Amino acid sequence: MKAKLEELRAKAINELDSIDSPSDLEAWRIRYLGRKSALTEILRRLANLSLEEKRATGAAANELRAFLEKALALKKEAVSESEIARSIERGRLDVTLPGYPPTLGRLHPTTQMLRQICDIFTTMGFGVVEGPDVEWDYYNFEALNIPQDHPARDMWDTLWMDSETADGQRPMLLRTHTSPMQIRVMESRRPPVRVIVPGKVYRYEATDATHESMFYQIEGFAVDRNITLADLKGTLFEFAKRLFGEERTVRFRCDYFPFVEPGVEMAIDCFLCNGGGCQLCSGSGWIEILGAGMVHPEVLRRVNYDPEVYTGFAFGLGVERMLMLKHGIDDIRLFYSNDLRFLRQF
Numbered sequence: 116m117k118a119k120l121e122e123l124r125a126k127a128i129n130e131l132d133s134i135d136s137p138s139d140l141e142a143w144r145i146r147y148l149g150r151k152s153a154l155t156e157i158l159r160r161l162a163n164l165s166l167e168e169k170r171a172t173g174a175a176a177n178e179l180r181a182f183l184e185k186a187l188a189l190k191k192e193a194v195s196e197s198e199i200a201r202s203i204e205r206g207r208l209d210v211t212l213p214g215y216p217p218t219l220g221r222l223h224p225t226t227q228m229l230r231q232i233c234d235i236f237t238t239m240g241f242g243v244v245e246g247p248d249v250e251w252d253y254y255n256f257e258a259l260n261i262p263q264d265h266p267a268r269d270m271w272d273t274l275w276m277d278s279e280t281a282d283g284q285r286p287m288l289l290r291t292h293t294s295p296m297q298i299r300v301m302e303s304r305r306p307p308v309r310v311i312v313p314g315k316v317y318r319y320e321a322t323d324a325t326h327e328s329m330f331y332q333i334e335g336f337a338v339d340r341n342i343t344l345a346d347l348k349g350t351l352f353e354f355a356k357r358l359f360g361e362e363r364t365v366r367f368r369c370d371y372f373p374f375v376e377p378g379v380e381m382a383i384d385c386f387l388c389n390g391g392g393c394q395l396c397s398g399s400g401w402i403e404i405l406g407a408g409m410v411h412p413e414v415l416r417r418v419n420y421d422p423e424v425y426t427g428f429a430f431g432l433g434v435e436r437m438l439m440l441k442h443g444i445d446d447i448r449l450f451y452s453n454d455l456r457f458l459r460q461f
């Protein structure tokens with residue numbers, strides 16, 4: 116039996132040597148390793164042999180099988196390499212053709228703007244924190260001086276969660292602004308705090324060119340001893356110059372937000388007409404870019420900051436609005452309608 120196996124091995128290898136096409140190789144495989152091959156036949160008949168013979172022949176036959184399989188695998192590689200070489204020779208495969216360029220992704224314009232604004236504030240010493248999109252009524256309204264039935268709630272059209280408390284109140288909502296994070300951060304830290312909060316906010320809006328039901332805001336606030344309105348103005352003036360150009364001037368006017376006192380609105384002089392009046396600034400020469408103010412003493416008290424010791428400022432700005440101004444985009448819906456012709460421009 117041993118001799119027979121050796122004979123088989125010599126014959127198989129001899130034939131394998133001269134093969135150089137995939138189809139001949141497959142025929143060889145069937146001949147020597149296939150179901151009806153002599154080797155398979157030998158292995159199948161092992162069962163009928165005595166224990167002694169079974170051991171000796173079995174080991175040898177299995178060794179031969181492994182050997183042939185290995186030889187086959189090696190040959191397969193060699194054959195396919197020579198196949199490629201032949202294709203190149205015949206000119207069917209032109210390896211000098213340029214490949215397909217990989218399509219590269221890019222950052223969404225909102226992401227780019229978020230990063231740019233965060234960079235500006237982090238270099239001024241602000242940390243960056245994020246908060247939950249689904250918020251408690253307490254943080255979104257109550258703790259910010261907007262109690263139930265306060266008319267200020269009408270400033271925000273709100274998307275409420277279905278969940279209800281026993282008395283029929285809806286305690287959760289999609290946050291309408293990033294200001295609730297003022298409370299969360301102050302609850303968990305002692306002054307000084309100086310952070311910005313980028314994130315999504317939601318409003319129950321019929322969408323149009325200037326309204327989306329989801330958009331981004333960046334909240335910023337600083338609380339410490341001796342923080343004054345001058346700090347607010349200096350910080351935001353610096354921000355405006357870094358984002359919209361060194362030559363910008365800013366204008367602060369009174370505004371109302373229940374959680375600040377005093378409240379202000381900041382505008383920059385129109386960078387398109389330099390204040391002369393054009394379509395972008397609706398002829399006024401000024402463009403409103405954010406709301407801000409000094410943190411209300413009542414808000415500080417609620418998080419156990421002593422308003423006699425600590426003061427702070429806060430601001431909130433719309434990220435898409437910055438982009439629309441900067442790039443002259445006239446429809447906010449373009450940002451989230453996934454039209455690559457728009458997105459690829461950034």
Ligand code: PHE
Pocket residue numbers: 291292293294334372375406407408429430431432
């Ligand atoms: N949260 C306000 C808004 O969404 C903006 C704001 C933030 C105003 C902080 C003052 C201070 O309109």
